[in-house]
Amino acid sequence: MRRHSEFELIESLFGPLAMGFPGALGLKDDAALLDPPAGYSVVVTADAIVAGVHFRPDDPPDLIACKLVRVNLSDLAAMGAKPWVMVATMAFPDSASEDWISCFATGLSHERQQFGIPLIGGDTLVTPGPATFSLTAFGLVSQGQALRRSGAHPGDILYVTGTIGDGALGLRVLAGQLSFSGDESELAAHLINRYHLPQPRLTAGAGLLGMATACIDVSDGLLQDLSHLCQESGVGARLVMKRLPLSPSAVAAVRQTPSWLEAIVSGGDDYELLFTAPPSTQKALEELAQTTATAITAVGTIVAGGNDIVFDFEGTTVPFSRLGYQHFQACYPRPAGQERGWVLVADHLLQLVT
Amino acid sequence: MRRHSEFELIESLFGPLAMGFPGALGLKDDAALLDPPAGYSVVVTADAIVAGVHFRPDDPPDLIACKLVRVNLSDLAAMGAKPWVMVATMAFPDSASEDWISCFATGLSHERQQFGIPLIGGDTLVTPGPATFSLTAFGLVSQGQALRRSGAHPGDILYVTGTIGDGALGLRVLAGQLSFSGDESELAAHLINRYHLPQPRLTAGAGLLGMATACIDVSDGLLQDLSHLCQESGVGARLVMKRLPLSPSAVAAVRQTPSWLEAIVSGGDDYELLFTAPPSTQKALEELAQTTATAITAVGTIVAGGNDIVFDFEGTTVPFSRLGYQHFQACYPRPAGQERGWVLVADHLLQLVT
Numbered sequence: 001m002r003r004h005s006e007f008e009l010i011e012s013l014f015g016p017l018a019m020g021f022p023g024a025l026g027l028k029d030d031a032a033l034l035d036p037p038a039g040y041s042v043v044v045t046a047d048a049i050v051a052g053v054h055f056r057p058d059d060p061p062d063l064i065a066c067k068l069v070r071v072n073l074s075d076l077a078a079m080g081a082k083p084w085v086m087v088a089t090m091a092f093p094d095s096a097s098e099d100w101i102s103c104f105a106t107g108l109s110h111e112r113q114q115f116g117i118p119l120i121g122g123d124t125l126v127t128p129g130p131a132t133f134s135l136t137a138f139g140l141v142s143q144g145q146a147l148r149r150s151g152a153h154p155g156d157i158l159y160v161t162g163t164i165g166d167g168a169l170g171l172r173v174l175a176g177q178l179s180f181s182g183d184e185s186e187l188a189a190h191l192i193n194r195y196h197l198p199q200p201r202l203t204a205g206a207g208l209l210g211m212a213t214a215c216i217d218v219s220d221g222l223l224q225d226l227s228h229l230c231q232e233s234g235v236g237a238r239l240v241m242k243r244l245p246l247s248p249s250a251v252a253a254v255r256q257t258p259s260w261l262e263a264i265v266s267g268g269d270d271y272e273l274l275f276t277a278p279p280s281t282q283k284a285l286e287e288l289a290q291t292t293a294t295a296i297t298a299v300g301t302i303v304a305g306g307n308d309i310v311f312d313f314e315g316t317t318v319p320f321s322r323l324g325y326q327h328f329q330a331c332y333p334r335p336a337g338q339e340r341g342w343v344l345v346a347d348h349l350l351q352l353v354t
Numbered sequence: 355m356r357r358h359s360e361f362e363l364i365e366s367l368f369g370p371l372a373m374g375f376p377g378a379l380g381l382k383d384d385a386a387l388l389d390p391p392a393g394y395s396v397v398v399t400a401d402a403i404v405a406g407v408h409f410r411p412d413d414p415p416d417l418i419a420c421k422l423v424r425v426n427l428s429d430l431a432a433m434g435a436k437p438w439v440m441v442a443t444m445a446f447p448d449s450a451s452e453d454w455i456s457c458f459a460t461g462l463s464h465e466r467q468q469f470g471i472p473l474i475g476g477d478t479l480v481t482p483g484p485a486t487f488s489l490t491a492f493g494l495v496s497q498g499q500a501l502r503r504s505g506a507h508p509g510d511i512l513y514v515t516g517t518i519g520d521g522a523l524g525l526r527v528l529a530g531q532l533s534f535s536g537d538e539s540e541l542a543a544h545l546i547n548r549y550h551l552p553q554p555r556l557t558a559g560a561g562l563l564g565m566a567t568a569c570i571d572v573s574d575g576l577l578q579d580l581s582h583l584c585q586e587s588g589v590g591a592r593l594v595m596k597r598l599p600l601s602p603s604a605v606a607a608v609r610q611t612p613s614w615l616e617a618i619v620s621g622g623d624d625y626e627l628l629f630t631a632p633p634s635t636q637k638a639l640e641e642l643a644q645t646t647a648t649a650i651t652a653v654g655t656i657v658a659g660g661n662d663i664v665f666d667f668e669g670t671t672v673p674f675s676r677l678g679y680q681h682f683q684a685c686y687p688r689p690a691g692q693e694r695g696w697v698l699v700a701d702h703l704l705q706l707v708t
Contacts, residue, residue, distance in 0.1 A: 025502070029503050029504075033500055044441060046441045048445060050481045053482065076384075076385060078384040079383070121399060129481065129486065138398075143389065148383055
């Protein structure tokens with residue numbers, strides 16, 4: 001069967017994703033036209049994902065599309081912005097069937113509905129390499145109100161939404177490195193779902209406007225992103241390990257093999273919000289957690305000192321060097337012995353939580 | 355030598371490209387903040403390029419970066435927009451050296467200077483596949499003034515800037531398919547330069563505001579893009595073949611092998627503006643050509659009839675079906691005999707121009 005031409009494909013599969021937004025010009029012009037409402041700043045973020053690096057080539061195509069959108073929406077959430085529109089460049093491998101591309105478009109369509117974010121432009125192409133998708137997401141936030149990484153003060157409480165580590169462990173389940181007994185298949189399913197379908201914390205992020213002093217989304221790993229927040233704010237942090245919000249699946253994984261803790265705190269793919277707020281906001285945050293049905297957990301405190309982060313084990317503190325998944329470091333093996341250190345830390349943690 | 359981490363790379367190579375634009379937040383936050391000036395629409399376009407498809411893997415990395423920027427700026431030019439900011443996602447192959455990446459950043463830096471367009475965000479990653487770059491370019495245009503593809507009327511004159519076909523022929527020179535004798539090396543150099551370094555027609559595009567009735571940039575090939583313009587405007591066109599503006603290099607190529615005409619009118623990579631304007635604007639267009647030092651050539655007329663395009667050979671008209679480079683069709687061999695048709699057309703054209 002002859003494949004559709006590029007222009008027919010754009011029109012039939014992606015054209016409908018532009019509907020309802022006149023400035024998209026039906027994806028039929030050289031560019032789109034945006035007129036932001038008065039009093040708002042436009043928040044812009046872009047992330048790309050590559051088959052074999054950020055998703056598994058055999059992941060369902062609609063879920064790949066959802067993840068592409070959500071990793072970007074998570075960045076909007078971290079600024080407290082409301083999603084507005086998106087632009088995507090999509091390089092499909094020559095081997096991708098029309099069904100595969102169509103299923104991918106269905107995923108984008110789902111996200112357009114779910115988050116009210118039309119596709120207003122972009123590019124479709126064929127690549128001789130792995131599927132590669134880039135998305136630029138646009139949000140809106142009241143002028144001067146956007147959350148930043150740089151406003152944390154000593155004395156602020158450090159919070160995180162949801163649970164940490166599930167996405168990273170879900171990837172290990174899919175790779176066959178982590179498994180649960182037959183009775184516990186729902187533990188694995190939870191992790192896989194969290195890997196495939198991040199939940200950008202948009203309503204929580206918007207609710208933090210005027211309350212959080214600093215905010216970042218956890219995409220590179222809790223430690224790495226905490227390090228970014230501390231660096232931009234010029235502060236240190238004390239992370240109370242026993243307060244880390246872990247799902248039952250993550251707890252079960254660490255009970256099996258304590259060194260999974262490393263994946264939990266540095267594996268990334270969480271798309272939760274890590275933020276700071278003064279102690280005076282505690283009650284308001286409890287209300288926000290209730291109204292948005294989002295777990296918000298205090299996991300530590302901000303202290304003076306440039307980017308000086310310590311583990312706190314009920315009084316005993318352990319400093320740690322910067323870790324976390326970095327794309328350009330992933331090519332290199334981890335230094336010998338480092339994994340052993342994580343086992344010790346996890347053992348210690350287990351004594352606290354069990 | 356250990357490669358820099360992703361964050362160090364962003365900071366050292368790409369951070370400086372954000373300077374002077376406070377909303378970029380130094381590329382150190384989750385997203386960038388844009389506050390468009392009152393009275394302007396934001397024009398947004400995104401195009402991706404892949405090694406081996408849109409550029410040659412051994413092209414100089416700084417020129418690849420320039421091309422990435424310029425193919426997008428050409429879309430802004432087609433709307434009459436002034437460049438504002440850009441966002442890039444850059445997937446470098448694992449084999450790319452720091453020197454290669456650094457040279458690529460130098461190209462972006464050059465474009466930032468040349469077009470006053472800071473890099474306000476994006477993503478850098480490593481891909482197991484070919485180098486893949488996606489850029490979202492933002493422009494500004496007075497509200498309600500943007501040029502569109504859809505406003506051409508019967509009776510309008512059809513114009514094109516610069517010369518057509520040089521980029522497509524430049525690619526053939528680099529591929530060893532087209533060569534010139536030793537005395538004519540500057541003919542080849544001109545084509546190669548046009549392939550590597552498109553000249554987005556930004557000042558001409560801005561000058562067309564309020565004058566052109568429809569406009570598109572020629573990226574997929576003159577015939578393909580004329581077809582888009584006609585389709586969106588609901589009109590036909592009569593293209594006077596002997597008026598096509600060809601460089602001395604392109605004329606020499608067609609004299610060698612008449613079928614190069616197909617590459618000229620359908621090969622793409624021109625990044626010239628194809629636009630329509632009523633006959634009353636002729637004098638103003640001549641002035642615009644002078645003040646912007648841009649050749650503007652009348653190449654035909656707009657006629658009634660849906661997307662009905664004919665060649666005009668001084669009275670004899672030849673209809674032609676839609677052609678042009680389409681990424682999704684490029685996988686399939688061209689129908690047999692079609693090339694012979696182009697030789698006949700080119701022979702006919704040569705009789706007119708020689």
